[in-house]
Amino acid sequence: MKEVEAAAGLAVWRASRLGADLTADHEPPGLDPLLPLLAELTAEVADLDHVVVAGAGSGGTVLAARAITRTLGRPLTVLDTADPGPVERAIGDRLDRTVVVVAGDSDVAEAVRRAYLSAFLGAGMTEAEATRRFVLVGDMVPAGRSALSAAALVPAALAGVDVAELVEQARELSAALVRGGDNPARALASALSAGHDTVALVSDGTGLIGLTDWVGRLLAESLGVLPVVLEDPGSPVAGDRALTVTVGGSLGAGTVPGGGVWPDVAVNGPLGAQFLVWEHAVSMARGPARAEREPTSSVTRRAAPKTTGTAPMDAGEFTEGSVTGYGTSAGSVVEALGALLLGSRPDGYLSITAYLDPVADADVAKLRPLLAEVAGRPVTFGWGPQPRHPAGTHLQITGAVASDQYQLGDLEAAQAAADRAELARDGRRIVRLDLADRASGIVQLLDAAGALRS
The missing domain is CATH 3.40.50.10490 (Glucose-6-phosphate isomerase like protein; domain 1)
Structure with a gap:
């Protein structure tokens, strides 16, 4: 790895400079009004320690919530599938201590909400008691502005994460993203804009768990590239045209980035800064040339009515x-x-x-x-x-x-x-x-x- 651009504890290593000069087109999201509301909400349901988040949609907010809680070691039950098995297991686990965050209005979110409402009422709760167990978060935000939104931070906060620390990590980085000089987002955006159809993502083993899943969804929905999330550094990518990117936590002085992989790009830094740098880089990398390549997102589509026969x-x-x-x-x-x-x-x-x-x-x-x-x-x-x-x-x-x-x-x-x-x-x-x-x-x-x- 040759060139490094770093700020606020986050660094992007690149094999070489790629792409044209890119400029930012938005400021980091303002989250100050959300933090006191999260503190108040957490206090209101302090007696409910089984936190469930239900939803599946664009922007990857549920994937972000999963990455936050897994990385920081907090328990969170994620229901982002319509498969009956996970829902039945979750409902059978500490129902009397459960709070359900309904993230967005997807079919999955609504189906899980109905299932939990039926279970709460079936357990003898009144309508008012059951209603207290639900926290409804608005529609999923557009792709590229997701990980530090309410839909991701509410379940994380209820699960015991200090979300103020995540916000502070992003805030420390944000100043570097809107000024000249070293700018990790510009370095990452340059690599993402270099014409690669496939991006191979691999965790380098330095403590960020599940972040590659969120990054993959962000790249697919915002840039139309094909993300291949690798199981471990030794997993096969297949094909020789992929941009290989390793993702991980902060590295000590003298540590070689990549975790044993020789990537084209290595992104290392605290989780809050990671979310912001990826969203900022994707925003800079987007352009008219990407429009024809952007995929159809079946994730946000309403499911078709019940079908019969064979398609x-x-x-x-x-x-x-x-x-x-x-x-x-x-x-x-x-x-x-x-x-x-x-x-x-x-x-x-x-x-x-x-x-x-x-x-x-x-x-x-x-x-x-x-x-x-x-x-x-x-x-x-x-x-x-x-x-x-x-x-x-x-x-x-x-x-x-x-x-x-x-x-x-x-x-x-x-x-x-x-x-x-x-x-x-x-x-x-x-x-x-x-x-x-x-x-x-x-x-x-x-x-x-x-x-x-x-």
Whole structure:
């Protein structure tokens, strides 16, 4: 790493200067009025120590709240999926001590709100007692102005985070972003504006947990680039055109950035400053040339009504063990995955979207590095609706629902069907693998991906 631009404890290392001179077009958000309100709200619900945040939408606010609490070691239950499993587990955990932050007005947020209201009333609470358990935060803010907004800071504050410290970290950096001289945001924006279609993001192991997920969402929705969030520094990216960026906490004197990776860019500093520098850099990197590349965000789209029958793009199918494949002429899981990888070449990518339980079915995420080793092209992975890009092939993984006490399964199925329909309308190749038994089906998928490596 050669060049460094630093301010207020945050530094951006670059292999070389890239792009044109860029200038800032906005000031950091003013948060002073929010802090006393957060303190008052936290005091009002001090007896409720199980904090749940419900919502899924653009701007990544729920991802920001998760990154804040995970990094700072505070407990927060995040429900940003319509899969019934996580909701039922959360409701079964300390219901009498639960406060629910409803972030935005997405279908997921509303479905979780209804489920908790039913559970509160079913537990014998009055309407007034149940109402006290909800904190409603307004619509998600636009992408690029999200991480230090109420939708992210309210759940973090209720979970015990000193949000004033995060705000102060951002404030200390903000002066450097609006004056001449060293400007870490300008350095980062230059790299982001250099024409890379893919950005590989990896945590360097210096204490910022979950930040890469938020950064990936920000880049996808604001710049239209393809983010590949790596599991660890040794995970395969695939493809040689990606901009590799490591992200981490502050480094001591003499420490080499990257955590063992030799990145094109390394961004290190405190969490509050990280949020601000990324949002500021993305704002500077945006321009008219990006407009045609920006993806369709299925995350904020209302799910289609409950569907019946089989969607047209599901024509053609096979069944092998616990897996049924739709939209493919393949006769096995191995053949279906191999055909998708071939279809992603020579200059596309493979996107994997799992409409499953992010906790109970977490092993399905291991597909990404396994297939990336074989693909020779970028492979992405995400849960539920994801921002889409105007290229690539798509693998959707769905699964049978074992328990659906709060009738969330129809919403999840409708989201998946709407996603497939929109991809088909855009001319994208989409294959769905449906798991009759999730546990055994995931084992089949991983075994098939492993077989492709041999």
